Amino acid sequence: MTETRSTCPYCGVGCGVIIESQGPEITGVRGDPEHPANFGRLCTKGSTLHLTASSAVTRQTRLLYPMRREHRGEAPKRVSWDSALDFASESFAQIIREHGPDAVGFYISGQLLTEDYYAFNKLAKGLIGTNNIDSNSRLCMSSAVAGYKQTLGADAPPASYDDVHHAQCIFIVGSNTAFAHPILFRRIEDAKAANPALKIIYVDPRRTDTAEIADLFLPLQPGTDVMLFNGMLHIMLWEGWIDAAWIAAHTSGFEALKALARDCTPDLVAQICGIRKEDLFTAARLFATSGATLSLYCQGLNQSSSGTAKNAALINLHLATAQIGKPGAGPFSLTGQPNAMGGREVGGMANLMSGHRDLSNAEHRAEVAALWGVHSVPEKPGKTAVEMFQAAADGEIKALWIACTNPAQSMPDQATVRRALARAELVIVQEAFATTATCDYADLLLPATTWGEKTGTVTNSERRISRVRPAVAAPGETRHDWSIAVDFAQRLEKLLGAQSPHPNPLPEGEGEVARIKTATQSPIELPPPPGGGLGWKPHG
Incomplete structure (x- = not known):
């Protein structure tokens, strides 16, 4: 049996867990006694976390391969990653050329890791030039x-x-x-x-x-x-x-x-x-x-x-x-989702910027643009979650990219949300599970890794940064969320003729995510030590 220290993906408490695995199977989970968020304790959901990663669940509900619908209403068919991302980038490039950068929108999630959040935020604001990126954290935090x-x-x-x-x-x-x-x-x-x-x-x-x-x-x-x-x-x-x-x-x-x-x-x-x-x-x-x-x-x-x-x-x-x-x-x-705070730290919402920078502050925008190696980042706040789906329902937003969230089930005003998904020219859903309601509206389905397979960091309610570590290999052809965003961005960059601002965002060494965090927290050395995660100290 192999043991891997990681973090629970449920609520914002951010409990440390020890994952037990045998070969490709996660067999158990227990609280990490060294983690200062929970000191070994787990709630009922956390203590049964391993059941969500059973082989039966993986076989029956996981999205394991890229899938594309040639026509709405038809069953999706398996395609290669190259085919899927070429289709996505070409479709986005065409919409951006014809209607401008604000004709696309990204709806992401407090379930994503900080590195995932950062890659999507940089893709939208740094490469495409739109602030139309918002999170389901909009509805709660x-x-x-x-x-x-x-x-x-x-x-x-x-x-x-x-x-x-x-x-x-x-x-x-x-x-x-x-x-x-x-x-x-x-x-x-x-x-x-x-x-x-x-x-x-x-x-x-x-x-x-x-x-x-x-x-x-x-x-x-x-x-x-x-x-x-x-x-x-x-x-x-x-x-x-x-x-x-x-x-x-x-x-x-x-x-x-x-x-x-x-x-x-x-x-x-x-x-x-x-x-x-x-x-x-x-x-x-x-x-x-x-x-x-x-x-x-x-x-x-x-x-x-x-x-x-x-x-x-x-x-x-x-x-x-x-x-x-x-x-x-x-x-x-108290945050509701496991990484709602991490998303706030790296600007994963329509009116925020990385490192708690202020979107309305010209100096802050210039600072982020310099870090990303682009001329500027857009000044105008983007559409918030509810506004984004209303704009898609009205025909203003032509393409929606949805990652790690299920708006066709969880958003308010479901009639408007489903009308938006039906009217949008392009709907891309990046998801670990094929059975969510939103998947039924997708033109393109991109399979993502989930808990027990991902690597990166999350920030809990008390702003403690904890590592998420993989206990088993990613099944099928699933990829990490940040990796999908980066691969897409590099293809889109060639089509738009812009300089790609997308180096690897993973937190090894002196990565960009670590540098962004140090602007508002104590100095951070990544990866954090086993067990405890990294806390913060207020400056007096």
């Missing part, structure tokens, strides 16, 4: 990105899992942590057992499993989060629970925030939120006056038409009370 940038100036969660053990108050909102991030919840249980004085506040319209550990449960009405947070701030201001000296030294715009909270009186907030006024006061007091308050939040705040406002209002509570920048304190957004 874009509000967190905007909230951090709006309040802290950068999309950089300032907390870590270890803060759970230093907190005196944990404020959980919009997250059923016990169900969605169970290994992190085990840490919360451990912290509570070790420190019974730890106070846990849980805010959710539903009484979920997470509520069982709470000292205070606030069953607010759906959509009233901003009112709740501003009401807590109103009380903090009235009771003198803010840190005026810290605010003066480290923030700006507080007077405007005070004006915003002025009308959020306890009576009004309790009525709108559907909670007791006494509980509102208790929540404000515990949050503001504890030695260290850590907030944990997820899709209950993010998946909302007012998601950015909810994120910003919560972060403002931390800034008003100086509950940030010290052990056990800070606003901590």
Whole structure:
């Protein structure tokens, strides 16, 4: 039996796993006791991960060879990689020549590795010259990105899992942590057992499993989060629970925030939120006056038409009370997918750039263009996920390249998504499994490797970079996602007559991905040591 250290591909906790394999078969998986995200623990899904890689699954559901449909509605037929990528590059080149670079779009995934994300981002923005590349993370994490940038100036969660053990108050909102991030919840249980004085506040319209550990449960009405947070701030201001000296030294715009909270009186907030006024006061007091308050939040705040406002209002509570920048304190957004954070680091969305650079900043665009060896990168933000499929349904976007995600099943407004897939002149699906709903719409199917076969890195919720390592050989003619993007880019470059900006993005040695990451994190030496992954240290 062979053992391989890797990372679980499910949620954003980023647990280390040890894969057990015999020859070409993955036979088991267990938690890695040396990995600081989980210290050997695994949830039910993680502990049965090996079942998804069984030979029966591979034989029945895997996409193992490139396949092409000559006509929509027909069964796809096997083709060679050269034939598939020549067809893809020639079709893209023709559409770009006739309609411009913004006539194509890439829809990618938080399930991709950072190197995959980076290659696609560079392909779209560096070679083709379009920002029409967005991720399914748009549906869950874009509000967190905007909230951090709006309040802290950068999309950089300032907390870590270890803060759970230093907190005196944990404020959980919009997250059923016990169900969605169970290994992190085990840490919360451990912290509570070790420190019974730890106070846990849980805010959710539903009484979920997470509520069982709470000292205070606030069953607010759906959509009233901003009112709740501003009401807590109103009380903090009235009771003198803010840190005026810290605010003066480290923030700006507080007077405007005070004006915003002025009308959020306890009576009004309790009525709108559907909670007791006494509980509102208790929540404000515990949050503001504890030695260290850590907030944990997820899709209950993010998946909302007012998601950015909810994120910003919560972060403002931390800034008003100086509950940030010290052990056990800070606003901590929990990512849902295993590499949503890695995608954010390398700019894998329509309004982001690599290394947390700002798309609207001319100096940042020039910096990225110089790294890629191109004259410029496009300034205009691209279509977001929902906008991209609407544009395809309207005939504005002619070609869609979909990688490692299943929009025909998972996107909102399915009628529009399926109309977009049917109307687009070209739909390319890069996928590990042949049975997804989106595969039925593909003109070209490109087989990708999946968990247990891939190599690269992921970044979890606390911005810890962990290695993903292959335990078995790739089956059939599957290829790594980044490799497919690079091969396609090199063919397209010849047809467009542009200089290819696509060196190997894998993280050996001084790769580009490592250089991009060092711009916003501590110096990184890749590959990381076995077991632990690489963490980060805030600069003081």
